[in-house]
Structure formats: C-alpha cells, structure tokens
Amino acid sequence: MTATQPAAEAPETAGETFDSLNPATDEVVGTYPVHTREEVEAAVERAREAARWWASLGFDGRAERLRRWKGVLTRRLAQLCTVVRDETGKPVADAQLESVLGIEHIAWAGKHARKVLGKQRRASGLLMANQAATVEYQPLGVVGVIGPWNYPVFTPLGSITYALAAGNAVVFKPSEYTPGVGKWLVEAFEQVVPEAPVLQLITGFGETGAALTKAGVDKIAFTGSTATGKKIMAAAAETLTPVVIEAGGKDPVLVDADADLDAAADATVWGAFSNSGQTCVGVERVYVHERVHDEFVAKVVEKSKDVRGGSDAAAQYGPMTMPSQLAVVRRHITDALARGGKALIGGVDAVGDRFAQPTVLVDVPEDSEAVREETFGPTVTIAKVRDMDEAVDKANATRYGLGSTVFSKRRGVELAQRLRTGMTAINAPLSFTGIASLPFGGVGDSGFGRIHGPEGLREFARSKAIARQRYTAPIALTTFTRKEKTDALVAKLITVLHGKR
Structure with a gap:
C-alpha cells in the first residue's frame, strides 16, 4: 500500500437492496x-x-x-x-x-x-x-x-x-x-x-x-x-x-431527602423522554426518599405536561425509530397497570402508531416488566423508598448495569460508589457521556469492555511487553549452571524483601 494509492470504494453489489425510511413519514x-x-x-x-x-x-x-x-x-x-x-x-x-x-x-x-x-x-x-x-x-x-x-x-x-x-x-x-x-x-x-x-x-x-x-x-x-x-x-x-x-440498560435515578428536587425532576423528565426514551443510559426507574417522594412526583408530573413527541417543530422529541419497539412500550405499560400501577401522565393510549407520548408510572411492583425489562421508550417508573439503602438495593436488583444518576447534596459520591453500574452521574443527568476522558460501558447484561x-x-x-538486558547480572538465575549458593542467596534476599510479618 502506497500513500498515493486511491482508496477503494465501499463494496458494491448488484444484488439485493433495502430502503432507509423516515420513521415519522415512511418516506424513502x-x-x-x-x-x-x-x-x-x-x-x-x-x-x-x-x-x-x-x-x-x-x-x-x-x-x-x-x-x-x-x-x-x-x-x-x-x-x-x-x-x-x-x-x-x-x-x-x-x-x-x-x-x-x-x-x-x-x-x-x-x-x-x-x-x-x-x-x-x-x-x-x-x-x-x-x-x-x-x-x-x-x-x-x-x-x-x-x-x-x-x-x-x-x-x-x-x-x-x-x-x-x-x-x-x-x-x-x-x-x-x-x-x-x-x-x-x-x-x-x-x-x-x-x-x-x-x-x-x-x-x-x-x-x-x-x-x-x-x-x-x-x-x-x-x-x-x-x-x-x-x-x-x-x-x-x-x-x-x-x-x-x-x-x-435499565438505568436508575436515586433521589435523596436533601436533593435539589427541581434539578432531579428536570433530569428525570429529560432523561426519560428525550430521544423518545430510546437511550441506553436514559432514565427508566427512579427511587425517591419517602420524605420528598410526593413533592418530587408532583414536580415530575408538572414538568412532563408540556413534553410532547411529534414531527412538528414544536415537538420535544420524534417518533420511535424502530416501529416494533412500540409494542414493547405498550406491553410494559399494560403490565404495570394490570399489576396495580398508576399512570399519572400518559398510559396505554399514549402509545400510537409512530409516536409514544410521555408516561409517568407510580406504585408499580418491582417484579413487573416496566421495572425489570428495558423499555426503550418514553416511560418512567417512580418508587418510594424508606431510605437510600433501600434505594441502592432496589437499583442494583437487576441483571443490567450500565448508567445511573444520584441526586444528593451530602451522600452523592458514597451512593454512586455503591451502585453496580459502569457510570454514575451526580446531581446532573448523564454527564459522564459528555466527558471524553471517562470510560463508557456496563456490567452484567449491559455488556463488558469500555x-x-x-x-x-x-x-x-x-499490549507488547519488552525486556532488554542492559548488562550481565552478577547473579545468574536462568541457567543450569546456577550454584547452590546462588539459590541460598536469593532465598535470603527475598526473605529480607518480603518476609516481614
């Protein structure tokens, strides 16, 4: 290969082709x-x-x-x-x-x-x-x-x-x-x-x-x-x-009693609904300290009212890119409601033929599909917990482990370190994605590698390891001509270096 040789084009084929469609209109x-x-x-x-x-x-x-x-x-x-x-x-x-x-x-x-x-x-x-x-x-x-x-x-x-x-x-x-x-x-x-x-x-x-x-x-x-x-x-x-x-991922948000609730609610709404919820590190579950749960939920509901999916310039997000995902979103909402959950915003009727409108769910059992499985749509479940220990336990009770977010003024770092995820943002939504120096990846069913x-x-x-001899060692260790006194000297040396109790 020479520096003047032209680059080959992408492989061409005279065979089968497929169309790329705009999911909002089905236009080719x-x-x-x-x-x-x-x-x-x-x-x-x-x-x-x-x-x-x-x-x-x-x-x-x-x-x-x-x-x-x-x-x-x-x-x-x-x-x-x-x-x-x-x-x-x-x-x-x-x-x-x-x-x-x-x-x-x-x-x-x-x-x-x-x-x-x-x-x-x-x-x-x-x-x-x-x-x-x-x-x-x-x-x-x-x-x-x-x-x-x-x-x-x-x-x-x-x-x-x-x-x-x-x-x-x-x-x-x-x-x-x-x-x-x-x-x-x-x-x-x-x-x-x-x-x-x-x-x-x-x-x-x-x-x-x-x-x-x-x-x-x-x-x-x-x-x-x-x-x-x-x-x-x-x-x-x-x-x-x-x-x-x-x-x-099935990424959680933890909201402590001392959290900035406006910031936490805004991050929840944006993380759950932006890109129509089609974000692997998006917000799907929220665990909120019982002392601030009701106030937090009210703020999320209020902030969600003006969020809308559509194809017009005023819409905050677009359609579901993969049409088959709409059925998954609809099934998760249906299961959550059938198991005693409540939709404070949206619900089954929020899922249309191309667009899914925001859905905020509360009182959803932890073993429901909406909590256990990746929804990949504009829905979020919010649960009340007695303290942050319970929040961590529930957040970690998943086979996924990609991203997470913590809102806490006092315990943010401590809680972040306890979460079984590859990345955690503290007091800001998904901030780790914008920092190029931070590794990105998950554990469990979220994958591996970074x-x-x-x-x-x-x-x-x-990695390539290279050892180069600079001079002949006074004590030859890697030879069949090694003497007994050499072995004894090495034993004494290693004892001095590493044998202390």
Whole structure:
C-alpha cells in the first residue's frame, strides 16, 4: 500500500437492496445494498492492507488526519444533522447534540493516543535490575464496528474514533435503520484519508453483521440489544475473536431527602423522554426518599405536561425509530397497570402508531416488566423508598448495569460508589457521556469492555511487553549452571524483601 494509492470504494453489489425510511413519514430517504458474506470478506481484506499503511503514519500522522476529519464534521454539521433527522426522526437540535459529542471524542482520542498508547517504562524489580522493561500498545489490525440506530453518530464514533486513533482500520456496519448516517461519516473521512480504505462502510441486516463477525477481523465492537450481543459473542467465539459489547440498560435515578428536587425532576423528565426514551443510559426507574417522594412526583408530573413527541417543530422529541419497539412500550405499560400501577401522565393510549407520548408510572411492583425489562421508550417508573439503602438495593436488583444518576447534596459520591453500574452521574443527568476522558460501558447484561477515555484507546490495542538486558547480572538465575549458593542467596534476599510479618 502506497500513500498515493486511491482508496477503494465501499463494496458494491448488484444484488439485493433495502430502503432507509423516515420513521415519522415512511418516506424513502435512501436505498442501500445488502452486502453479502463474500463482499464483507473482501472489505476486510482491503482493510487489512490499509491498516498497515495507517499504522505506519504513527500517532502524529493519525492525529493530524483525525483533526481534519473533525473539521469536516464541524463545518458540515448542519448537513450531518439533517441526515440524522431524516433517518431517526429526532429533532435537529438533538441530532446536533449527539454530533457535537462525537466531534469531542474525535478530538480527545487523536490528541491523547500517544500519551496513552506510547512506549512506557516499567520498573524491573531488584532481582531483574539489569533489565530495562517497557510496554507499548500496538494496533490490533482490523476492527469491525456494528453500530446502533438510536444515536447513529455519537455511539459508533465512540468505537470507530478510538480504534482509528490506536492505529487500526475499521469496517463499519451501521444499523439498517440509519445507513445514510454511516455513509455520510465514512465519506467525510475519505475526504481527509483518500489514500487507503482505512474506514469502510458495509450495509445490510443481521446477516451482514454476522458475516463481519466471522470475516477475520481482529476485534468486534458491538452496540445493541443484549440478545444480539450474545449472538455476536457466540459467533466470535468460534475464532476467538475478542469483542466489546455495549448492550441495554435499565438505568436508575436515586433521589435523596436533601436533593435539589427541581434539578432531579428536570433530569428525570429529560432523561426519560428525550430521544423518545430510546437511550441506553436514559432514565427508566427512579427511587425517591419517602420524605420528598410526593413533592418530587408532583414536580415530575408538572414538568412532563408540556413534553410532547411529534414531527412538528414544536415537538420535544420524534417518533420511535424502530416501529416494533412500540409494542414493547405498550406491553410494559399494560403490565404495570394490570399489576396495580398508576399512570399519572400518559398510559396505554399514549402509545400510537409512530409516536409514544410521555408516561409517568407510580406504585408499580418491582417484579413487573416496566421495572425489570428495558423499555426503550418514553416511560418512567417512580418508587418510594424508606431510605437510600433501600434505594441502592432496589437499583442494583437487576441483571443490567450500565448508567445511573444520584441526586444528593451530602451522600452523592458514597451512593454512586455503591451502585453496580459502569457510570454514575451526580446531581446532573448523564454527564459522564459528555466527558471524553471517562470510560463508557456496563456490567452484567449491559455488556463488558469500555469505549471512550484511555480505557477506550487500550480496548483497541494489544499490549507488547519488552525486556532488554542492559548488562550481565552478577547473579545468574536462568541457567543450569546456577550454584547452590546462588539459590541460598536469593532465598535470603527475598526473605529480607518480603518476609516481614
């Protein structure tokens, strides 16, 4: 691969195609190929050669290209937001918010890759004092990224950007609901990296994603449902391909007796209903201290009254991007009401054919679907607890563990540390998503591995340990000519160093 060789286009196919639709109107906004297994494998082979060239640029060369890429995204931000709106239905302002956060991550990864992944000296210890010890982080090679539809810019860039900064080539399969956003991002990258197919696009359905998993990539980064994540893992296990999984969540908010209730209520409403509730770290459950429960609920209800989903300019959020999710939202509300819950705002009738209006539920049993399962829609359950110990216990009583939020003036950090989640925000909604230096990921059925921050860069690199002998040791340990007195000396030395009671 030479620096003047043109980049290959995304694999073309004369076969099956599919349409991308605006979920608010069903208008066709684009038509894309369904790439076959052979076409996916060909893309990975092209990426393999491109990866060698990309890695050869070094940290500074890659950082310069990433700076130029974020410049393109920034200057063309309005166009990108329009593409996001057309494929997801979300308001342009929400599309801009996620795009701006994605740009921030490009900037951070490019700037910090050398510091995080560059060669580092390590102490060699007394017994190996004649050795110079170093660790460096080398690119994996080719990373396959399978992205979601709910945040089609911010979420996949959390993997793509860090994989690129670490020196890898990337083959990207966006969701079948947002292929146009993926195409836009890849074409913007090709403007600043025309020499080689370092970032390629493949489109299609689940079969295309499965083909990418089995195409010989060096790692898969997947964001989506827990069920699909398990399938990705099973397929990757056949070739021992490592994976990073960012799956679903059932994220709680804890409201202590001393919390700023206005701020907590506003965060709850925004976290539960923005993006039509289609947010993996969005608010789905709230546990409120009994002393402030009624006042808090009243504030949430009041703030929810003016929130509305729709396709007009006055709507705060758009349609459900994936139509089948409407049935899940409707089922969870129905189950909650049938089991004694009350809808203070919304209810079953709030779920329409394209849009779901806000629903606030109280008195919902902890074993109901609305509390146990990820709803991924504009609903929230609010429960009264006697104290924050009970709140922590109930918040942790889930197989998920992605994000969480705590509102407390005195005990915020303590409560945050006790929550079994990958990230926690204190006294602000979802603030960890906007801090590029913080790792992002979950535990349990929310997945494993981390994107963003130093941990995200290392996720897409392999550590390489090197020990170099600087001089011949006076005591030879690794030889069959070693004397008994040498062993005795070593025993005495290790006792002095580590044998104290």
